Amino acid sequence: MFDKILIANRGEIACRVIKTARKMGIKTVAVYSDADRNALHVEMADEAVHIGPPPANQSYIVIDKIMDAIKQTGAQAVHPGYGFLSENSKFAEALDAAGVAFIGPPVGAIESMGDKITSKKIAQEAGVNTVPGYMGLIEDAEEAVKISNEIGYPVMIKASAGGGGKGMRIAWNDDEAREGFQSSKNEAANSFGDDRIFIEKFVTQPRHIEIQVLADAHGNCIYLNERECSIQRRNQKVVEEAPSPFLDEATRKAMGEQSCALAKAVGYTSAGTVEFIVDGDRNFYFLEMNTRLQVEHPVTELITGVDLVEQMIRVANGEPLSITQDDVKINGWAIENRLYAEDPYRGFLPSIGRLARYRPPEEFASETHVVRNDTGVFEGGEISMYYDPMIAKLCTWGPTRLEAIEHMRNALDGFEVEGIGHNLPFLSAVMDHPKFVSGDMTTAFIAEEYPEGFMGVDLDHSALQRIAASCAAMNRVAEIRRTQISGRMDNHERRVGDDWVVSLQGQSYAVTIAADPGGSTVTFEDGTSIRVEGDWTPGDQLATMSIDGSPLVMKVGKISGGFRIRSRGADLKVHVRSPRQAELAQFMIEKLPPDTSKMLLCPMPGLIVKVNVEVGQEVQEGQALCTVEAMKMENILRAERKGVVSKINAAAGDSLAVDDVIMEFE
Amino acid sequence: MKDILQELETRRANARLGGGQKRIDAQHAKGKLTARERIELLLDDGSFEEFDMFVAHRCTDFGMEKQRPAGDGVVTGWGTINGRMVYVFSQDFTVFGGSLSETHAQKICKIMDMAIQNGAPVIGINDSGGARIQEGVASLAGYAEVFQRNIMASGVVPQISVIMGPCAGGAVYSPAMTDFIFMVKDSSYMFVTGPDVVKTVTNEVITAEELGGASTHTKKSSVADGAFENDVEALAEVRRLVDFLPLNNREKAPVRPFFDEPGRIETSLDTLVPDNANTPYDMKELILKLADEGDFYEIQEDFAKNIITGFIRLEGQTVGVVANQPMVLAGCLDIDSSRKAARFVRFCDAFEIPILTLVDVPGFLPGTSQEYGGVIKHGAKLLFAYGEATVPKVTVITRKAYGGAYDVMSSKHLRGDFNYAWPTAEIAVMGAKGATEIIHRADLGDAEKIAQHTQDYEDRFANPFVAAERGFIDEVIQPRSTRRRVSRAFASLRNKKLQNPWKKHDNIPL
DSSP states (O other), rough: SSSEEEEEOOOOHHHHHHHHHTTOEEEEEEEOOOGGOOOHHHHHEEEEEEEEESGGGTTTOOHHHHHHHHHHTTEEEEEEOOTTTOOOOHHHHHHHHHHEEEESHHHHHHHHHHHHHHHHHHHHTTTTOOOOOOOOOOOOOHHHHHEEEEEEEEEEEEEEEETTTTEEEEHHHHHHHHHHHHHHHHHHHHOOOOOOOOEEESSSEEEEEEEEEOOOSSSSSEEEHHHHHHHHHHTEEEEEEEEEESSHHHHHHHHHHHOOOOHTTTTTTEEEEEEEEEEEOEEEEEEEOOSSSSHHHHHHHHHHHHOHHHHHHHHHHHOOOSSOGGGGGSSSSSEEEEEEEEEGTTTEEEEEEOOEEEEEOOOOOOOOEEEEEEEEETTOOOOOOOOOOOEEEEEEEEHHHHHHHHHHHHHHHHHEEEESSSSSSHHHHHHHHHHHHTOOOOHHHHHHHHHTOOOOOOOOHHHHHHHHHHHHHHHHHHHHHTOOOTTTTTOOOOOOSSSEEEEEETTTEEEEEEEEETTTEEEEETTEEEEEEEOTTOOOEEEEETTTTTTEEEEEEEEEEEEEETTTTTTEEEEEEEEEHHHHHHSSOOOOOGGGEEEOOSSSEEEEEEEEEOTTTOOTOOOOEEEEETTTTTEEESSSOOEEEEEEOOTTTEEOOOOOOEEEEO | HHHHHHHHHHHHHHHHHHTHHHHHHHHHHTTOOOOHHHHHSSSSSOOOOOEEEOOOOOOOOOGGGGGOTTTTTTEEEEEETTTTEEEEEEEOTTTTTGGGGGGHHHHHHHHHHHHHHHHHEEEEEEOOSSSSSSTHHHHHHHHHHHHHHHHHTTSOOOOOEEEEEEEEEGGGHHTTSSEEEEEEETEEESSSSSHHHHHHHHHOOOHHHHHBBIIIIIISOOOOEEEESHHHHHHHHEEEEEEESSSSSSSOOOBOOSSSSTOOOOOOGGTOOSSSTOOOOOOOHHHHHHHHHGGGGETTTTTSEEEEEEEETTTTTEEEEEOTTTOOOOOOOOBBHHHHHHHHHHHHTTTTTTEEEEEEEOOOOHHHHHHHHHHHHHHHHHHHHHHHHSSOOOEEEEEEEEEHHHHHOOOEEEEEOOEOOTTOEEEEESSSHHHHHTTEEEEEEHHHHHHHHHHHHHHHHHHSHHHTTTTTSEEEEEEHHHHHHHHHHHHHHTTTOOOOOOOSSSOOOO
C-alpha cells in the first residue's frame, strides 16, 4: 500500500479523501492556494504544499505545480477529487511518466469518454442504449431538417463540444430545427471555438439517473446501483438520492450491466459513473461517463456500505476488487442535499464572506438513522469568490425513503449557517414538496415548481401551531428570567401570566400555558392542546423541542417582543404578547416595506468606489450608475430602466451594507 | 356612603377618558396609543399608581374656565418594570393636544422630585403640541421648572424620554437633557422651530418629518438614541433598556440570572481579524460573541457608525461597550464618533456601569472639515471622559491602536484596569509606511531601502509585545478566550474603589 498520497483538490472532497486515507494508515499531502492558507483540508492533512495564487488556473489546475508538490513531498499516488484535474488526461499522463499512481482510470479511458461524440460511438458499439440521433457532422440547416424528420420530433440540437446548456436547442418542427441549427452553430463557434453540431431525440419526462461502477485492473467490474439526480438547477445538481424511486429491478440490472460493458470496453479501472437519461416509460439512454469520483458518491456509500475512496485507492495500488456483484445490496435509502453559498431569495446569487456561524447537525449513525455531513469549511472561515460555492453535502439515511426524507428535514432545520446567504431554506422547501415526497420528479422540477424563483415558504396551520406553542413556552422562560433581576421591590414582584397571544405569518393565536417541571402544555382557543418539552434557554440559537413527542428543530433569533424563527424553510417573525399588548398592537399601522423599485440598493456589503451620475441626470437602461468594490472585485451597478436620478445617498469612499439605498429615482 | 364611593369611581372613569372617546379614536386612527395605554405597556401589569388624577388647570382667560378636564393633559405616577420601581409621566394628546400648562408642569415636577428623593428612574412619554398658549408666561415657567429638575436629576437617576408625537419649541429641551431619547418612526418629530417658521425665515421648504423625524434625529443630528417602528415596540424596548440600568447612582448595575457559560470559547474569533491589515471586519461579531446570550442593546446605532456603543451583560451584569468599527471609515475617530462615545462613557461612569473598550483604531480622521469643526476639542471629550471615569475599565486591542487614538481608547495610562491585546494587535505611533517615510526620510528616493525599512518597522512594532514589554498591555490573550478573560477581569473589579479629587465639577471641553 502507498505510504503517502497527495490530494490535488480542495474543500470538502479533499477532506473526504483525507478521512479515508487516515483510516487506511496512509499519510496525506494537501495542496493550497493563497486563498486556502487556513482551509480545513490544509489543517487535516499531514503535510501541505502552497501552489500559488487563488485563481484555480494559477494553482489547482496547473499540472506543473502539482507535479512539483509531489516531488517535494514524495507522494506515491494522487487522488484528484472531482473537477480541477480529475478528468485531465494530460495530468494522468504526467503522473504515469513520473511513476506516480493516479487514483483514477487509465489515460485512454479518460480520453475516450471525454468527448461526447466519441463516447457515444463507443457506448453504441458496447451495446449501451443511446439516444436515437445522428452521430455524424451536419453540414447545413436543410440536412438538419432531414435528419430531424428521420429521428422524429421533438429533437435536441446540440454542440459537440457543448456543456452547461450552451449551444443547445429543442425543436418541435422543421422551422424550429432550421432556426435551432443555425443558432446552436453560432453559439458553439463563439463559446467553444468548435461549431460541430449533432441532433438527437429529445427525451420527454426526463430523469437523470446514473450508475456507479467500480473496476479493477484484473478485469473485474461491478455496479453499485444507481443514484437519481433529477433535482437540478441549471444543470447544477441540488438533491440526489440512492436508490432511485423510479427504477424497477429489471431496469436497474439492465442499466448496471450496460454500464459495466461500457467500462470494460474502454479498459476502465477505478470508480466511474455512467449517466443516463430515463424517460417516463423507463427507457434509458446513455448521456456520458464521468471518469472520476462524483460529488454525490456518499449516497451510494450509504446504501451499499462500500467506501468508494478506499476502493479507488486499492485499485490504484493494483489490488483486485474484494467484492463481487452479488455482494452489492441496496440497504435502505440515502438522500444528499447540497448546501450552496447562494442566496435563494436573490435568484441564487452567489454569496461570499465570513462564516460567522457554521454549526452542522451532529454526524450520527444508528440502525435506523444516519446523518453524514461532508464539508470543507469551519466557523470563522471564509467563503471565497474563487471556487465552487458548495460548502457542504448533507446526507441522511433511513430504512425507507420517507424516513430518510424526515431525517433530512430535521437535519436541515438543525444546520446553522450565518454570515452568508445560503440555500438551506430552499432545500427544506424541496424536502417538503409533495412532488418530491412522492418521487414524481423530472429534471425540470425546479424550473417548473419555482418558475419565479424561490419566494420562501408559508407553513400550514398545524405547523404554525407547533411553532406558536414552542414560542409561547420559550417566551415564558425568558419572561420569568426578566423578573429575577436584582433591585426588585420586595413583595411587589412581577408575576408572569399564563395567557399569551402569539402572532406569526399573519395569524394570531391566543394560548394558555400550563407549565410543570417536565415542560408546558399549551392550549389554543380552538381547544387544541400541544405538549412542549425542551431545554431551550434564552440565548440558545437552536431550539430542539419535542412537540407532542415528535421533534421540532428551530433556529431562534432575537426580534423586539419575540423571536425570529427559521424552520422547514420558513423565516418567521413571531411576536409573543400579553392579551392586553396584543389588543393594543392591533392599533399599530402595518408599515409596508418601502417601494424599492425606484431605488438603487447596494447588492452586497462593499465600498463605493465611484458614483457616475448626478442628481437630476436622466439615465438610460443599462447605464452605469456607480461602482461598488466588494472582496477586491469592482461591481458596476447599472440602471434597470430609464429614469431621472432624484437623490444620491452615497459618495465614493462610503462603506455600505446590503440593501442600503445608494440612490433614488423620480 | 355607597354613593360617595361611587362618586369616586365616576370621577375616575371620567378622568380616564381624557379628552373623550372621539379624540381617543382619532389617536388610535393615527396608529398611536393613548397616554394611559402607553403606561400600561411600559409598566408591569397592574403596577401603576397614579398621582394627581384630578388636577385641573387654573386658567381663566380665553374662556378656558369652561373646560377643566381632570388630569390636565398628563398622566403621572409610578410603577414597576420587572419588579423595579420607575416614575413615569405620559402626556395626553387628547387633552388640549397634550399642551403644557402650569399645573401640567407641576404634576411632572412632583414625580421628578420623588424620583430624585427615592432613587428611581424617570421615564417621560412626550406627545404634546407645546406650551398652553392661553396660559402665556405661566406655561413657560412650567417648562423651566421641569428643565431645572432634569438638570438636578442628571447623574442621579437615569432619565429616559420617549417621543411619541410632536415635541416642538422649548419642549424639546426637557428630553434634550435626559440620558436617552427614543422616537417612534413616522409618528414623532422634534424641532426647535417648525417648518412654517423655517420657511418664513430661511425660505427652506421642508416637511416636519424631514426636519425633525426619527430618521433625521437618529442618523443626522444624533439627538435621538434610537427609533422604533411603533408605540408597542418602543415601549417594549424601553422596558428592555431599563433592565440594563441601575435605578440610581448609588447602586451597582443590575444583575440577573444568565444562561451562558462565562468561560465559553469562541474558536471563530481566532480568524476574525483578516490576514490583510487593510481588510475590514465586523466588530459587532466580537461584541455579540462576547456578550451573555449574544444580547446587545445598541445606543445610537445609526449615527457615527465608525464607533459602536451599547450595553451587554457579562455574568448577568450590565457592561457598557465602546468599540471601533473597522467596517466604517476604517474605525477612525472623528468629531461625531468622539462625541457619541464620550457621552456614552460619561453615562456609564455616572451610573457605575463598568466599561469594556474594544480597540481597532487607525487614528483620527484628517481633513479641513474635521479641523474646522473642532476635532481637537471633540476628540478631547472622549479622552476626558475615559480619563475621569472611575468605574471598572477593561480594554481589548484587536488590531490597530495608532497614535493619539491609542491613548484615547481607554489606554493603560488613563487608569485602565485591564488592558489586553490580541496577538494581531499593532500598537504604534502610526502605520509602518508612514513611520518609515518620516524616520528614514533620507532614503525616500530608494524604493528598495524604504521597503526594507518598512519591513523592519513592521517586524519590530506591528505587534503587541513592545507595549507588553513596558506593561502598557497587561497580557496578550488568545482571541478565542476573550469572553473568559474579560469576564474574569470584570469579576475581579467588582469591589473597585477609586475617587477623583474633590471639585465643584470638572470643565470638560464642551
